[in-house]
Amino acid sequence: MGDCYVRHEDRIARIFGMYGKFLERHPVKILVISITVNCLLGLGMLRLEVESGAERLYTPVNSQASKDRSFLENIYPSSSEFYAHKETADFAEVLILTKDRGNMLTSTFLDDVTSVDEFVRNSISITQSGTVYKFSDVCAKQSSACVVSGDIVLSSEFKQMMLANNITYPEFNQTSISSLFASPSASNGVLTSAIGLKLTYYLRSSYSEQWEKEFVKTIPNAVVNISELAYSYSDALDNELEENIGGDILFYSLTMTFMMTYACIATSRLNGNCIADRSLLGQAGVLAAVLSILSSFGFVSLIGVKFMSIVGVMPFLIIGIGIDDVFILMSGIADAESIEKSSVSDRISFMMRTSGIAITITSITDFLAFSIGASSVFISVRNFCIYTGVAVLFCYINQITIFSSCIVINEKRIKDNRHCVACWTRTKDKESLQMDGKTGCSLYACAGYPPKDRSDVDSPLEKYPKRLIQFVMKYLVLKIAILVIFAIYLGFSIYGVVHLDQGLSLQNLVTEDSFFYKYSMWRENYFRSEVVMSFNVKTTQTYSSSWTQGIIASILTTAKQDKDIDPSFELNWLTAFKQSALYVDTSESAFITALQTFLTNVPLYASDVVIDSSGPSITSSRFYLKTNNIPSTYDQGQMMLRMREVTANSAIPMIVYSPPFIFFEQFVEILPSTLQTVGIAIVVIIIVTILFMPHPTLIIIVGVTLFTILLGVFGFMFFWDISLSSISMIHLVMTVGFSVDFSAHICHAYLAVDADDRATKVDLSLDRSGGPIFNAAFSTLLGVSILGFANSYIFKTFGKMMFLVIFFGLAHSVLLIPTVLSFIGPLKARKVKPDEKAQLERENSKSSSSPI
Structure with missing residues (x-):
């Protein structure tokens, strides 16, 4: 099996190696063409269209409820007499609760209700074409009277029965009143207490929308004494959702800034070597990812897929994927034979044969995961996956064209001893410059030499994390501790999965300072949900x-x-x-x-x-x-x-x-849809893994790791108060691809290195991929941590889910998988190369003598 894998890998590696040599010959042409194509595709954003509406985005397409609604609308014509139980209409709603949450069955509270009702009817008005329209001019009517659900409490008979403590419940005067009151209590068919009331003003006019907007501006001015108000209207959720997303633009810039800054620091040696320094190269990789976002938005807009607010989290994903690819490619070029002993062409070929294959595996798995998600019955999931899947594909193309071309140019600069910033200037090492009379700042800003091995280019953020893990892997007791911790992790995950809630609470879609949040919380906590x-x-x-x-x-x-x-x-x-x-x-x-x-x-x-x-x-x-x-x-x-x-x-x-059935559909569809999408994605990802790493042990390890990471994400959603909904389903589709990224890197590195024992192979694989995995994970965690301060539920949920999958993926790839491989990892027949083994021994000796 080992020889079979070697032959299979060699065939794939040969193709990537040939591309690397081609890239080395034409870096500038490929760079210019790629950037031009990205910019031209970006022009497609001029045709960007926005999709909105909670029903449209977050309920299943062609659901049974929507079909039934269409059927009934064709059969039953709209009547001039409005009945709330028969048809839907625009509305404005006011919830009135006692401030101390005491009993509302008092004359003082009813005075507050009367005051609010008169305010809505008489003080809220709009002017259209010189004509003033009050509620009575825009209301839905029944027997020529405006329909207001809850106004029965304003009748003289209700007040008389209240004073006599004889309000029949749940019906009063042949009218159901159970859904009108907040936290009602009854005894022997008589209402004994409640803490509030709901008034719903139904609208049916061409000016309903304008009156609603005036309502939400004016109703806070209503005067009450012993009560407080919450309010909403027909399109409140859609309008608040759009404002909610728009208010978090600041977090875009902060997140991008942090991720790019980290990429710059993590790729810099910080030792004053002005030839080997790679900080600008790291920025080029991030720029390639940013260009893929631009081009994907343009391309998807050109093919007619509409943008929606939740797609706003996609750039964070792509930047994270791009930085992951950057670190892997830069690790590959650092592993190549010294530039003093090898040509640029051979080094680039080596990079593509090792790291090029690694990022291809993860990019394909990510792309396929989102492609499968694009078949979802939820438009929000479908459009998000189309946008993100295309962006993942373009990000991969940009990494092997734009960024890889930059690596070629950087290698040629190093070969010519040119300065990392002033690349038109050749420079010398510190000793040579001192002989030329240079001192102080000149030495620090100008001195440099070509790197002899990866220790000359690895930054502290690449070097020390992997040394720590290599240290842990040397001791059996620490590896046993890792297995025990993961067993505990699985226990918590299973518990969370069993208790995971389903459904999307509407208040979660808006910020806590939104009027709709307060309204939704009151509706959920105090009022009966009757259909x-x-x-x-x-x-x-x-x-x-x-x-x-x-x-x-x-x-x-x-x-x-x-x-x-x-x-x-x-x-x-x-x-x-x-x-x-x-x-x-x-x-x-x-x-x-x-x-x-x-x-x-x-x-x-x-x-x-x-x-x-x-x-x-x-x-x-x-x-x-x-x-x-x-x-x-x-x-x-x-x-x-x-x-x-x-x-x-x-x-x-x-x-x-019933009209609420439209939203109930997501409650019954979300679980089977999620399991189907995630299940298919897992199968496809394992097939891709088989194609690139056809070793049964590694396939099983990747498959089990994928399952346990997803189990952890599902389970810890419960502990982080995230329900299973169409929004979290989007993030779950995302986690499928991300779950395999780090594990695929470490497994591919394990098979790619040569050694005659498992401990050395694990050590070498961590040396090659440990640093890139850690930095890619940490940069993403650093970026998404900012989203914890966002107002948007969508951004917050995305940040939490990203944190879970990246953290669990990192823990699996640098702790669990190396531990498992150290016990049962496959071995190749070929021996470790003497120079590679000597280099590893030097690294280990440095590790033992350096602080971790």
Whole structure:
């Protein structure tokens, strides 16, 4: 198997080596062409279009709920009489709570409610074309009166019953009031206490949007005495989400600055060697990654994929990937034979044969992970993965063209003894300059010599971290401690996975100082989450038939037996019609004629029956049930599925629908969609690993490492209060690719080095890839740590998920995998080269004599 791997690797390495030689011959041409292409593609950003809307982005495409909504909208026309349980509308909502969270059933509190209501009706107005519009001019109406949910508490009868301590609950005057009150308590069917109230003002006008904007500006001025307010309106979430993202632009610049500064420091030897210094080379690598961001944005915009706010985290990813590639490539050129003994062409060829393959493996795995994510049913996940997948591909191309060309130019500069900054000037080593009479600053700013081995170019940040790990790998007790720590890690991870929440809480999408955050927290913590659902007969039926009536009654009865359905609530036009004096069932025609008269007299049910007068026949009808309080998003999704099972078993075609079902869809879709996407990505990544590292032991190690890192990310999401949602799913897709990056580097380095025992191979592999892995990880961790101060939930979640995957990936690659390889790592038949073994011994002797 070892010989098989050697032959396979040699074939791949030969291709990369040939490219390296080609690159060495034409670095300037490749550099100019690549930069030009990137800039031209970047012009595509002129066609950048933005996608927004929480429903559009964060709910599944073509979900059952959206199909049902379209079907019902085509069948049931909008009525001039508005009923909140039948259709959606624009709205403005005010939550009024007592300041001390005491009982609201007092005259003083109702005075506050009256004050707020009068303020909304009379003090909030807009002017359009010289005409003033108040709430009464833009409201949705029923029987010529504006519809306000909750205004029943303003009636004289409610006040009388409150003073008599006789407010019936959960219905008052045949109206359900259970969802109106905050933290209600009842005894023997009588409301005894509540801490607040919800008022919802429904709008139906071409000026609704303008009135809503005025509402949110003006409502804080409402005067109350013993209460406080929270408020929202129809498009509040979408508008706040956009402002939320825009407010974090500062963190872009800070993060980029920190990552670029670190890349400069980590690539500088800091020993005054002005020929071997590589700090500017590190900046060139970061610039190549930045250009890939520009070109990918332009290219994806050109093909018509819309930008959305969550794509804003993509540059952090690409900079992190780019810096990882930079350190790996620079480690490869440092491992090549000394420039004094070898040509630039041979050194670049060696770099591409070793490090070029390494970054190819990780780039392919990252690209494929995002390509698979692009098939998601969530538009937010799909568009993000398209943008990021293309950026990963362009970043890889830029690294092997732009940055590698810069490495070639830098190598030729070193070969000619030219200064690292003033590259047109040849310089000498310190002793030669001293002989020329140079002293002080001149020596420090000008002296230098070509590096003889990697110790002349490795910075302290590259040298000492890997020495520490090499030190740890020498002692069995420390390796056993590592295995014990990872066993504990797995225990915590499994616990977190079992308790991980699903669903996206809307308040998490905005900042804590947003009015929508306070509103959402109050809604979630104090008010009941009840859903009114319509059970819709899809096809023409004979409603005068006792069989049809029996089927409908059976379906509703079965549904009300569910634990989450309120058995006391039912809006049923058929039952009401049968109880009226107008009911006739001698024939379908007589039934419909009498029904039309009944619907005219009782407008509450008028839009619940669709009658085809040409028949006459009833082409569709609907009936309403209500859920109990279901605060859990998981339970909401499961309730929806159970109700669909009820209608699916009906003898007549029926569908169940409620507007919140649109958002419930993500609660039932997110887990299977995430598992499917992540599962496929894992399989594809393992296949890529097989192609580049076809050794069973290494394949198993990479596969198990990938699984345990993802297990840790899933599990520690629970401890970091991150639920499984369409937003975190985006980051999970990202973690699949990142999980394999560092482990692939260390495993590839282990197979690439030659030694006759596992301890030496582990030592050599850490010497080659330990520094680049540490620096790539630390630079990314440094950058994303800034996002902990961001206002945006999207940025914060991204920062947390990136921290988890990078930290766990680093720990696996420099601690767990070397430990495992030191016990069961495969060995090659070839012997370690004498010069390489001698170099390692020199490094080890330096390590033992230098402080760690």
